[in-house]
Amino acid sequence: MSAKDNLSPVEKIKTSSNGLRGTLKESLLDNFTGAIREDDQNLIKFHGMYQQDDRDRREERVSKKLEWLYSFMIRLRLPGGFLTSEQWIGLNEIAGNYSTGTIKITTRQTIQLHGILKSHIKPTIQSFNLQHLDSIAACGDVNRNVTCTSNPSESPLHQEAYELAGKISELCLPKTKAYYDIWIDDELVVDRKAEEDPLYQDRYLPRKLKIGIAVPPNNDVDVFINDIALIAIIENDQIVGYNIAAGGGLGSTHGNEATYARLASVLGFVDTEEKVLKAVYEIITVQRDFGNRSDRKLSRLKYTIDKLGIEQYRAEVEKRCGFSFEPAREYHFEQRKDRYGWVKNHEGKWFYTIFVEHGRVLDEAVGSQILVENDSVDSAIQTDEVSQNYYPLKSGLLKIAETGKANFRFTCNQNLIVSDVHENDKAEIEQILKEYGISDYTEKASALRKNSVACVAFNTCSLALAEGQRYLPTLVTRIEPLLEKYGLFEEDITIRMTGCPNGCGRSPNAEIGFVGTAYGKYNLHIGGDRLGTRLNTKYKDNIGEDEILKTLDELLGIYVQKREAEETFGDFSYRYLQITK
Ligand code: SRM
Numbered sequence: 001m002s003a004k005d006n007l008s009p010v011e012k013i014k015t016s017s018n019g020l021r022g023t024l025k026e027s028l029l030d031n032f033t034g035a036i037r038e039d040d041q042n043l044i045k046f047h048g049m050y051q052q053d054d055r056d057r058r059e060e061r062v063s064k065k066l067e068w069l070y071s072f073m074i075r076l077r078l079p080g081g082f083l084t085s086e087q088w089i090g091l092n093e094i095a096g097n098y099s100t101g102t103i104k105i106t107t108r109q110t111i112q113l114h115g116i117l118k119s120h121i122k123p124t125i126q127s128f129n130l131q132h133l134d135s136i137a138a139c140g141d142v143n144r145n146v147t148c149t150s151n152p153s154e155s156p157l158h159q160e161a162y163e164l165a166g167k168i169s170e171l172c173l174p175k176t177k178a179y180y181d182i183w184i185d186d187e188l189v190v191d192r193k194a195e196e197d198p199l200y201q202d203r204y205l206p207r208k209l210k211i212g213i214a215v216p217p218n219n220d221v222d223v224f225i226n227d228i229a230l231i232a233i234i235e236n237d238q239i240v241g242y243n244i245a246a247g248g249g250l251g252s253t254h255g256n257e258a259t260y261a262r263l264a265s266v267l268g269f270v271d272t273e274e275k276v277l278k279a280v281y282e283i284i285t286v287q288r289d290f291g292n293r294s295d296r297k298l299s300r301l302k303y304t305i306d307k308l309g310i311e312q313y314r315a316e317v318e319k320r321c322g323f324s325f326e327p328a329r330e331y332h333f334e335q336r337k338d339r340y341g342w343v344k345n346h347e348g349k350w351f352y353t354i355f356v357e358h359g360r361v362l363d364e365a366v367g368s369q370i371l372v373e374n375d376s377v378d379s380a381i382q383t384d385e386v387s388q389n390y391y392p393l394k395s396g397l398l399k400i401a402e403t404g405k406a407n408f409r410f411t412c413n414q415n416l417i418v419s420d421v422h423e424n425d426k427a428e429i430e431q432i433l434k435e436y437g438i439s440d441y442t443e444k445a446s447a448l449r450k451n452s453v454a455c456v457a458f459n460t461c462s463l464a465l466a467e468g469q470r471y472l473p474t475l476v477t478r479i480e481p482l483l484e485k486y487g488l489f490e491e492d493i494t495i496r497m498t499g500c501p502n503g504c505g506r507s508p509n510a511e512i513g514f515v516g517t518a519y520g521k522y523n524l525h526i527g528g529d530r531l532g533t534r535l536n537t538k539y540k541d542n543i544g545e546d547e548i549l550k551t552l553d554e555l556l557g558i559y560v561q562k563r564e565a566e567e568t569f570g571d572f573s574y575r576y577l578q579i580t581k
C-alpha cells in the first residue's frame with residue numbers, strides 16, 4: 001500500500017475542509033447537542049479551540065441520561081506573550097461573561113479560557129476581535145504560538161527577539177479566511193484563489209509545529225523542546241544572528257516504544273533576519289513534504305529528522321533555502337527560571353514578575369501552601385479541605401490594568417509580568433500588588449514551588465490519566481518539609497507534573513518530573529538538568545504519593561551527603577543514575 005493510500009483520517013478531513021471551514025457553521029446551528037460534528041472537532045483546533053467536556057461530571061451526566069457536559073477551550077495567539085492593560089480588561093470581562101472565569105496562562109506564553117458553551121463561541125471570538133486578539137492557528141497541524149524569552153532585563157535585545165516572534169507568527173499563518181468567515185461573520189466573498197497557501201497547501205502539516213526563541217543567558221522558553229528552536233547569538237551587545245535547531249518535542253505514548261521525547265538538534269547558524277525567516281519557512285516545507293501522514297503518533301518533526309538523519313535533513317533544508325548554515329556559534333545559558341519581583345530595564349521602566357501557580361488567574365481560597373492532612377489525591381483537590389485564605393489575584397490584576405499604567409507579559413513558566421511601569425507609577429502598582437496579597441504570595445512561596453510547572457489535566461483535558469495543576473500544589477506542600485529537613489528549602493529545583501506522557505507541563509526535562517499513568521499514579525523521572533538541555537530518565541514506575549515522598553526523601557538525603565560543590569539536584573541525580581544502573 002502506498003503512503004498516499006495509508007493516510008490517517010485527519011489528512012482527509014483537512015484536504016476536504018474547504019479551507020478549514022468543514023461544516024462548522026452547520027455544527028454551530030445544531031441546538032440538539034452541545035458538541036460539534038466529529039470532523040469539525042479536528043478542524044476547530046486550527047481556529048484555536050478544542051471541544052472538551054467536564055470530566056468531573058461525566059458519571060452524573062450519564063446517570064441523568066444526559067450527554068456529557070460539552071464546552072470549548074479557546075487559546076489565544078499571542079506571539080511572545082504580551083497584552084496591553086486595555087486588552088487585559090477586555091480579557092477579564094470576556095472570561096467572566098463566557099468561560100469558567102479562570103484566566104489560564106499556558107506553558108507557551110499565552111492565555112486559554114475554558115468552559116465556553118457552543119452558543120458562546122462566536123460572541124467570545126467576536127469580543128476578542130474587538131480587542132485586536134485572535135486565536136487563529138493557536139492549535140491544529142500548523143505553527144503554534146511562537147514563544148520568546150520574556151525576561152525584561154534582557155531588553156533591548158529582548159524587544160528585537162520579540163518582534164521576530166511576531167514576524168514568524170505572521171509568516172506561518174494559514175492563508176484561509178475561514179476564521180473571519182465563520183466566527184466574525186465578515187461579509188467575505190470566499191475567494192479560494194486568494195486563499196491559496198504555498199506554505200500549508202490544502203494538507204497543512206502532518207502534525208502541530210512549535211517555534212521558540214531564546215535570548216541567552218536565559219532559557220525561560222525551554223527552547224530545545226520546540227520543533228524549531230532559535231537561539232540568539234549575542235556579540236558586542238548585538239544579536240548577530242541565530243543558531244537554529246530542529247526536532248524538539250516531548251510527547252510520547254505509554255507502551256509505544258517508537259515514541260519518545262527529544263530535544264532539538266542544532267542545524268547551524270544564520271546571520272540575517274531574512275535568512276532566519278527563510279530557514280524557518282523551509283524547515284516547515286520539508287516537514288510538510290517528508291513528515292509521516294499515516295501515523296499521527298510518529299508525525300512530529302523529530303521523527304522526520306530521525307528517519308532522514310540529521311545530515312540529509314539539513315541538506316534538504318539548505319537546498320530549499322539556497323544557502324548553507326554556518327557552524328553553530330557559542331552561547332551560554334545561565335538559567336531557565338523567571339526573575340520574580342521587580343526588575344528595572346535599560347529604559348528605566350519597571351517589571352514585576354508575579355508567581356502564578358500553574359498559570360491559574362482567579363480569585364480563590366488558597367490551599368496550595370497549606371499542608372492538607374488527608375493523604376488522597378481526591379481530597380487534595382477539594383476546596384473545603386483547604387485553608388480559606390482568600391487570594392484575589394484576578395481582582396488585583398484587573399485593578400492594575402485599570403490604572404492603565406502597566407502592560408501584561410506571560411512567561412513559559414506560566415507566570416505573569418506586570419510590565420513597562422514608569423518610575424513615577426511604580427509606587428501605585430506596588431501598593432496594589434501589596435493590597436491584594438500578590439507580592440506577599442510571590443515572595444513567600446518556596447523556591448521549589450516557584451520552580452514548579454503543571455499541565456491542566458483534569459477536569460478538562462480529555463487525554464488526562466492523572467491530575468496535574470489541581471494536585472501538584474499539594475504535593476509540593478508535602479515535599480517542602482523534606483527540603484526543610486535537608487536544608488534545601490532555598491534550592492531552585494525544577495519540579496514538573498503532567499497528567500499523561502504528552503508533556504504539556506514539560507515534565508520530561510525537569511529535574512524532578514512526574515508523568516501521570518493512572519489516577520493518583522505517576523512515573524517519577526529524575527536527572528534532567530536545570531537549564532533544559534538534558535532530558536530526564538524514568539526512575540520509578542507508576543507510584544502513588546506515599547512512595548513518591550519516600551523516594552524523594554531517600555534521594556534528597558543522598559544528594560545532601562554526596563553532592564559535589566554547586567552540583568544541582570538534576571546533575572547529581574544524573575550522575576547517581578549512571579553509578580547505580
Ligand atoms: Fe499540550 C495536547 C494543554 C503545552 C504536548 N495539550 C493538549 C491538549 C489540547 C489535549 C488534547 O489534545 O485534547 C491539552 C488541553 C488541556 C486543557 O484542558 O486545556 C493541552 N498543552 C496544554 C497547555 C494548556 C498546558 C498548560 O497547562 O499550560 C499548554 C498550551 C500551550 C500553548 O499555549 O500552545 C500545552 N503541550 C504543551 C507542551 C509544552 C510546550 O510546548 O512548551 C507540550 C510538549 C512539547 C511538544 O509539543 O512536544 C505539549 N499537548 C502535547 C501533546 C503531545 C504532542 C506530541 O506530538 O507528542 C498533546 C497531544 C496531541 O497533540 O495529540 C497535547
Ligand code: SF4
Pocket residue numbers: 455456457458461462463464465468498499500501502503504505
Ligand atoms: Fe492533558 Fe496530558 Fe497535556 Fe496534561 S500532558 S494537559 S494530561 S494532554
